[in-house]
Ligand code: TEU
């Protein structure tokens with residue numbers, strides 16, 4: 240039986256930036272619910288929501304202070320429930336982001352833990368007399384000194400995101416209760432944040448240093464022994480509820496690491512950063528990552544396909560800002576083997592935004608990088624450049640709904656800057672235009688729905704030649720061929736099938752010859768193979 244999530248195209252909603260429903264400049268549940276018809280019409284059938292729980296929002300919700308509530312900025316529990324039932328009414332599944340690795344430093348558990356060395360919750364977090372050399376993934380040491388109890392606590396990210404001690408079974412129990420609570424609320428699964436971080440090496444040995452790359456090697460603070468046992472228990476708990484889906488965020492581009500975490504009794508899938516983080520518009524590289532994944536994965540493992548998220552530069556910008564390239568990536572994401580995750584705004588070709596002043600920068604990672612650069616003596620200008628490299632605001636600007644002020648996202652000035660391009664790049668402008676990015680996404684999503692080979696087909700072949708990526712996906716019912724010309728030149732596509740029909744292209748409406756085709760620069764061709772009777 241094919242699982243529902245294997246038939247689903249997901250869409251990531253970055254909570255504060257999708258749609259403001261109550262006019263305070265911050266996205267919210269009322270706003271998202273009001274756009275469900277848009278999402279349905281786009282053709283997606285799954286949503287991933289970034290964290291919406293009460294939070295001081297040092298890291299926009301990845302610092303949770305109450306696992307059982309809704310942050311007032313996003314609405315009330317009732318708004319969440321309405322959203323879930325309205326999504327389900329439209330056959331849209333919803334998975335929610337859950338941060339098991341760390342809590343906010345404002346969480347009552349941490350407040351209790353830091354209150355005294357003897358508090359029963361002391362051991363819920365990781366306390367040590369002396370720091371080791373482990374570095375935070377954001378900036379500086381991952382150990383913060385707590386004066387009142389004269390010890391250091393561990394934080395892999397910001398100091399306001401305190402790592403829980405998963406070696407403590409009370410922590411595990413508390414988090415399992417959290418998962419049950421949301422499953423019983425009717426969510427369809429979880430996206431588990433930095434799931435490979437839950438265990439650290441209990442020797443607390445110093446991490447080695449990579450002198451060539453000039454950075455620490457995170458040998459002892461992630462991917463540690465015992466992590467798969469915890470994941471197994473999480474999967475067991477979640478799968479006691481029928482039809483739930485688990486996505487693990489394992490922030491690695493190493494296929495050997497990624498592949499450890501998904502499959503039977505583990506996460507259902509993990510994010511394939513080996514494909515998604517590619518920073519060149521290079522068909523050969525994409526080809527080799529697709530093949531490497533295909534070869535590494537077992538039959539119970541399925542890749543995921545995404546090229547943008549709230550943590551990275553948008554792929555259109557990464558790949559040079561050209562809309563045609565955006566269409567090639569869209570076609571790849573929705574026809575290659577894997578569960579697709581479209582990031583909000585991908586479907587209209589939104590681009591990166593860059594802060595030209597530190598006062599405009601909202602992201603904690605960017606701001607910390609700025610402070611670090613200043614403290615090492617860099618000029619303000621250079622520090623800003625360094626910070627912009629790391630700053631994730633680039634892809635977090637408001638969804639561009641219309642040319643109206645604030646991109647139609649809100650009636651008042653939003654919490655984060657709105658790119659000037661929103662005047663031209665927006666949903667309203669693209670909606671009626673058959674050649675727009677939005678229309679292209681809709682056609683692709685519809686095609687994916689109509690052709691099961693694009694969802695469940697295995698690769699009959701996958702090939703790269705001279706700037707052109709092509710593959711054929713086949714299941715028991717049909718074969719669909721995809722050719723993507725990543726080059727700026729016309730190429731020849733030789734077709735070995737008896738007969739083909741054109742399903743979709745960004746450049747043409749019909750096929751003249753069926754043996755050898757001239758495929759245009761940046762053309763997408765999706766063909767159906769017709770076999771002789
Ligand atoms: O991201 C994790 C993250 O930032 C990774 O890139 C990480 O640095 C990598 O795994 C190291 O190998 C998640 C969220 O998506 C992000 O928004 C949060 O800021 C972060 O966790 C902390 O919760």
Ligand code: CA
Nearest residue numbers: 261263265267
């Ligand atoms: Ca709002």
